[in-house]
Amino acid sequence: MFNGFRGVLYREIHVFQKKAKKQIVASSLSPLLFLIAFGWGFGKEVTVNGLPYISFLIPGLITMSSLNQSYGISQELNITRFYFHVFDEFLIAPVSHIEIVLGEAFYGIFKATISILLIFLYSLLFGVDLMLHPVFFPAIFLHTFLFATLGITMAMIVRDHGSQATVNTFVITPMIFLCGTFFPVDKLPAVFKWIVHILPLTYSTKVIRASLTGGEIDYYYLSLIAGFAIVFFGTALWAIKRVEA
Amino acid sequence: MQLNNTILTVSNLVKNYGAKPAVSDLSLGIREGEFLGLLGPNGAGKTTTIKLLTGLTKPDGGDILYFGKSFFSHPKQAKELIGVVPQQSNLDRDLTAFENLNLHAILHNIPGKLRRGKIDEALDFAGLLEYGNKQVKTFSGGMKRRLVIVRSLLHDPKILFLDEPTVGLDPQIRRNLWDLVYRVNQVKKTAILLTTHYIEEAEKLCQRVKIINSGSIIADDTPAQLKKEVGSFVVEYLDQEERKERFFASKEEALAALKEIDGEAKVREATLEDVFIKLTGRRINV
Numbered sequence: 275m276f277n278g279f280r281g282v283l284y285r286e287i288h289v290f291q292k293k294a295k296k297q298i299v300a301s302s303l304s305p306l307l308f309l310i311a312f313g314w315g316f317g318k319e320v321t322v323n324g325l326p327y328i329s330f331l332i333p334g335l336i337t338m339s340s341l342n343q344s345y346g347i348s349q350e351l352n353i354t355r356f357y358f359h360v361f362d363e364f365l366i367a368p369v370s371h372i373e374i375v376l377g378e379a380f381y382g383i384f385k386a387t388i389s390i391l392l393i394f395l396y397s398l399l400f401g402v403d404l405m406l407h408p409v410f411f412p413a414i415f416l417h418t419f420l421f422a423t424l425g426i427t428m429a430m431i432v433r434d435h436g437s438q439a440t441v442n443t444f445v446i447t448p449m450i451f452l453c454g455t456f457f458p459v460d461k462l463p464a465v466f467k468w469i470v471h472i473l474p475l476t477y478s479t480k481v482i483r484a485s486l487t488g489g490e491i492d493y494y495y496l497s498l499i500a501g502f503a504i505v506f507f508g509t510a511l512w513a514i515k516r517v518e519a
Numbered sequence: 520m521q522l523n524n525t526i527l528t529v530s531n532l533v534k535n536y537g538a539k540p541a542v543s544d545l546s547l548g549i550r551e552g553e554f555l556g557l558l559g560p561n562g563a564g565k566t567t568t569i570k571l572l573t574g575l576t577k578p579d580g581g582d583i584l585y586f587g588k589s590f591f592s593h594p595k596q597a598k599e600l601i602g603v604v605p606q607q608s609n610l611d612r613d614l615t616a617f618e619n620l621n622l623h624a625i626l627h628n629i630p631g632k633l634r635r636g637k638i639d640e641a642l643d644f645a646g647l648l649e650y651g652n653k654q655v656k657t658f659s660g661g662m663k664r665r666l667v668i669v670r671s672l673l674h675d676p677k678i679l680f681l682d683e684p685t686v687g688l689d690p691q692i693r694r695n696l697w698d699l700v701y702r703v704n705q706v707k708k709t710a711i712l713l714t715t716h717y718i719e720e721a722e723k724l725c726q727r728v729k730i731i732n733s734g735s736i737i738a739d740d741t742p743a744q745l746k747k748e749v750g751s752f753v754v755e756y757l758d759q760e761e762r763k764e765r766f767f768a769s770k771e772e773a774l775a776a777l778k779e780i781d782g783e784a785k786v787r788e789a790t791l792e793d794v795f796i797k798l799t800g801r802r803i804n805v
């Protein structure tokens with residue numbers, strides 16, 4: 275049962291293990307730099323929406339890092355697919371596409387979880403008090419699932435490695451900076467405000483920040499995140515069906 | 520029980536890339552235990568054919584049946600029966616040989632209890648028993664090829680697709696691999712569809728050879744019969760600096776003809792290359 279799901283995870287986790295140290299060290303650096311520069315740099319006096327800036331920043335770093343890690347599987351899938359043709363081994367096996375998508379998505383979630391734990395660790399080190407509303411768990415699950423499945427979709431529809439980098443430059447990076455991770459979106463000019471409200475990160479950051487800082491949980495936003503997750507799961511399935519080796 | 524059931528029936532397969540057909544109107548059948556060769560030059564459509572038969576690409580027309588059932592409506596059932604050795608190695612370089620085999624075993628639902636034994640047996644069959652825990656990126660070309668072959672057999676497929684399995688290997692290692700492939704067919708009774716552009720490979724290994732050119736099958740028989748049809752013996756001679764051939768049914772006739780030719784000339788046995796030249800006017804390997 276679930277042999278496709280188990281197989282994909284087996285492969286990804288074993289490959290991950292071989293370079294885990296390097297990867298974890300590399301991905302732990304950028305949130306740390308953000309914390310030092312903006313958290314310490316601004317000091318305790320700067321507050322945003324009534325929170326010390328560093329408390330505002332930590333949830334943003336959690337969504338940013340976990341997005342980077344879960345969406346980041348697209349890069350790995352690309353290499354797997356175009357350079358090493360390992361992906362063919364999944365396609366040739368008697369497994370359904372759903373299992374391949376779920377296996378890859380859970381690998382993305384697994385990697386995101388490591389980055390989230392790391393930031394929780396940072397927040398302890400920096401003495402930042404976080405609350406933990408139970409909604410955090412479904413919210414972070416949906417958030418990482420939706421970006422992992424978006425990553426799978428991208429990896430399946432791009433023609434080569436280069437187009438993947440273009441998508442990152444023009445979509446992912448701007449999204450990470452504008453969707454309320456580092457500052458509240460209501461500070462944005464109207465046009466940008468309109469743009470960020472079609473992007474899922476805006477909603478997941480809001481819900482996740484509220485769940486960690488004692489804010490009011492917006493369940494409508496939570497359901498929007500769930501909607502995005504379902505849509506991207508669908509596009510990932512659609513994309514993998516039309517993949518030809 | 521009926522012996523030699525048909526495993527695979529392919530009819531009128533078509534695949535176009537743009538306006539250009541890579542495979543056109545290709546039909547073939549493979550029975551249990553059979554060793555069939557698909558011989559043709561580069562770009563003839565061999566890899567495309569294998570990709571179509573294993574579901575890696577979709578046809579523009581035609582039908583593929585495994586044990587009488589449509590591949591397209593029962594892909595999972597069919598995929599349990601097939602093993603694939605692609606032209607380009609798709610091993611995981613970062614994983615060990617054992618991990619590569621274990622991954623395949625999981626994907627093919629081989630029960631956990633049987634896996635260890637089957638993997639050891641496979642490593643042994645490939646002569647790689649001591650290399651199980653070595654990363655594949657440390658392997659030579661021949662070792663990788665042997666590993667892919669035994670990996671493709673781990674789930675005991677009824678039919679094995681080998682796409683140019685010896686391309687890029689030294690002659691010595693190529694022979695070594697022929698022996699492995701031959702044993703697979705003889706010992707495990709696995710039916711094999713092997714593609715190649717090496718004449719010798721097709722002649723040595725295959726019971727039946729289909730010659731493919733520009734996406735179409737242009738001849739289909741045993742190697743001996745194919746050669747017999749063009750003439751089993753060849754007189755090769757130079758005619759105004761140009762190499763020419765004449766074909767004869769027997770050695771005696773060929774030797775008689777040899778005597779009549781002035782200048783440099785010799786008698787040799789026909790090869791499948793001669794068959795190809797006779798059919799297309801071109802050589803397979805240019």
Ligand SMILES: Nc1ncnc2c1ncn2[C@@H]1O[C@H](COP(=O)(O)OP(=O)(O)O)[C@@H](O)[C@H]1O
Nearest residue numbers: 536540541559560561562563564565566567568
């Ligand atoms: N993905 C592809 N896109 C466009 N053309 C292709 C593709 N794959 C193969 N072809 C073309 O189809 C023909 C058959 O190719 P192929 O099946 O690889 O031949 P072989 O394996 O016999 O060398 C060639 O002309 C090749 O250029």
Ligand SMILES: [Mg+2]
Nearest residue numbers: 565566606683
């Ligand atoms: Mg080929």
